[in-house]
Amino acid sequence: DAGVTQSPTHLIKTRGQQVTLRCSPKSGHDTVSWYQQALGQGPQFIFQYYEEEERQRGNFPDRFSGHQYPNYSSELNVNALLLGDSALYLCASSFPSGESSYNEQFFGPGTRLTVL
Amino acid sequence: GDSVTQMEGPVTLSEEAFLTINCTYTATGYPSLFWYVQYPGEGLQLLLKATKADDKGSNKGFEATYRKETTSFHLEKGSVQVSDSAVYFCALSDRSGNTGKLIFGQGTTLQVKP
Numbered sequence: 001d002a003g004v005t006q007s008p009t010h011l012i013k014t015r016g017q018q019v020t021l022r023c024s025p026k027s028g029h030d031t032v033s034w035y036q037q038a039l040g041q042g043p044q045f046i047f048q049y050y051e052e053e054e055r056q057r058g059n060f061p062d063r064f065s066g067h068q069y070p071n072y073s074s075e076l077n078v079n080a081l082l083l084g085d086s087a088l089y090l091c092a093s094s095f096p097s098g099e100s101s102y103n104e105q106f107f108g109p110g111t112r113l114t115v116l
Numbered sequence: 117g118d119s120v121t122q123m124e125g126p127v128t129l130s131e132e133a134f135l136t137i138n139c140t141y142t143a144t145g146y147p148s149l150f151w152y153v154q155y156p157g158e159g160l161q162l163l164l165k166a167t168k169a170d171d172k173g174s175n176k177g178f179e180a181t182y183r184k185e186t187t188s189f190h191l192e193k194g195s196v197q198v199s200d201s202a203v204y205f206c207a208l209s210d211r212s213g214n215t216g217k218l219i220f221g222q223g224t225t226l227q228v229k230p
């Protein structure tokens with residue numbers, strides 16, 4: 001059973017460019033969350049997708065957008081890249097239950113984005 | 117808003133030493149609490165969790181007890197190994213929006229020397 005997969009592993013972009021990161025959830029999971037982890041910091045919640053809709057959003061600008069496909073895979077898009085967007089981007093999948101806050105989120109290995 | 121504070125690292129211990137990593141939280145409701153571990157170059161792995169007050173989560177020799185009265189969830193292990201060297205994150209599950217989004221502490225690096 002494959003866990004959460006993310007692509008690419010590493011990415012180098014320049015300021016002002018746009019980037020798309022991809023995530024495939026663990027088998028049986030239909031909810032995908034994205035987190036940004038700056039160097040030496042804990043992950044910060046970007047947003048969560050469920051049933052192809054953005055269900056909740058963290059404190060990130062509109063330059064960060066996402067999409068979820070019918071097969072539950074997801075993309076994170078970042079426009080007009082800034083140097084400060086350099087980070088490890090983590091995808092996590094889960095499935096809803098009666099008490100969603102009890103759901104374990106399974107994390108992928110992340111995509112390391114470097115903005116020059 | 118909700119937040120998590122961890123003791124600063126790095127924490128350096130000799131093999132077989134006792135480990136404590138402090139974690140305190142601020143939350144308006146009754147969150148679930150988690151410890152995640154991140155090995156070099158990898159994503160996060162759930163180490164243990166507790167979903168209500170006085171619950172004790174345990175896994176691989178690690179333990180943490182949900183203390184509502186002190187809003188704490190300290191991680192302990194009786195005898196650490198070199199293979200435990202990693203970054204440890206305390207987190208809570210925010211129930212607002214009913215998504216279970218995770219709020220993380222800043223992480224504590226553990227180095228275990230032979």
